[in-house]
Amino acid sequence: MRLRKKQHIVKILRFVEDRISDKTKAQRFRRWQHELFGLTPDEWASLALSISCHESLDIAVQRQGWLEKECARLKGLQEPYDPEIASAYHMTRYEKTNNETICEQLLSLKSHAEKPIASKAIFRALWHTQCADAQTFTWHLTPWLVERCVLSGGCCGRSCECCTRARCDLPAWANARGHCTPACPCCGERNGLQGPISVIAPDPNQLPFSLRPDRSDRFSWNMMDALVWGIGDC
Ligand SMILES: [Zn+2]
Numbered sequence: 001m002r003l004r005k006k007q008h009i010v011k012i013l014r015f016v017e018d019r020i021s022d023k024t025k026a027q028r029f030r031r032w033q034h035e036l037f038g039l040t041p042d043e044w045a046s047l048a049l050s051i052s053c054h055e056s057l058d059i060a061v062q063r064q065g066w067l068e069k070e071c072a073r074l075k076g077l078q079e080p081y082d083p084e085i086a087s088a089y090h091m092t093r094y095e096k097t098n099n100e101t102i103c104e105q106l107l108s109l110k111s112h113a114e115k116p117i118a119s120k121a122i123f124r125a126l127w128h129t130q131c132a133d134a135q136t137f138t139w140h141l142t143p144w145l146v147e148r149c150v151l152s153g154g155c156c157g158r159s160c161e162c163c164t165r166a167r168c169d170l171p172a173w174a175n176a177r178g179h180c181t182p183a184c185p186c187c188g189e190r191n192g193l194q195g196p197i198s199v200i201a202p203d204p205n206q207l208p209f210s211l212r213p214d215r216s217d218r219f220s221w222n223m224m225d226a227l228v229w230g231i232g233d234c
Pocket residue numbers: 154155162180181184185186187188
């Protein structure tokens with residue numbers, strides 16, 4: 001398709017898309033546009049990096065929540081002075097500051113990765129799924145994602161409701177919600193795991209699902225429907 005002709009068609013399709021009031025129909029229309037135009041290899045790489053940053057951020061933010069609680073706990077034990085407690089407090093506070101920087105760096109890397117794909121149908125779909133109704137904090141509470149959390153031993157299988165609340169006190173994550181990761185403090189307390197959990201650096205080649213699944217890869221289809229397209233019961 002010649003570039004100018006393609007740009008003209010994309011413009012018309014955007015015009016139509018913006019006038020579809022039904023959310024599911026609008027998402028299906030975005031998916032149809034994505035299937036029609038696809039992405040370049042560089043754009044696929046950008047999408048993979050963005051989603052990979054999101055996965056790492058889920059871990060980093062939950063780690064931050066644990067560090068905040070642990071700092072408060074150790075601070076409360078400072079009197080009378082105990083050198084071991086004082087040392088643990090300073091180490092934890094140091095890790096908390098470091099982890100906060102990691103959160104900021106991951107967010108910045110994610111924003112940078114999204115710039116080249118911001119106008120693409122698949123990214124518009126992702127934004128509408130995860131951010132358009134961000135103030136309701138419920139986009140991730142779909143039956144399939146909740147079941148996945150339950151089956152992994154996460155908080156959705158208990159009455160604590162951690163997945164419905166902010167995971168740390170950092171203002172930038174006040175509106176962020178997510179299911180449990182290995183860094184969830186509540187799951188850690190239940191399983192006796194309170195040791196250091198490193199935040200995994202984003203690696204687009206190690207995503208646990210495919211961004212371009214074939215028909216037989218049901219897990220990846222469900223993940224893409226849940227995280228990007230926001231359709232069905234996923
Ligand atoms: Zn949990």
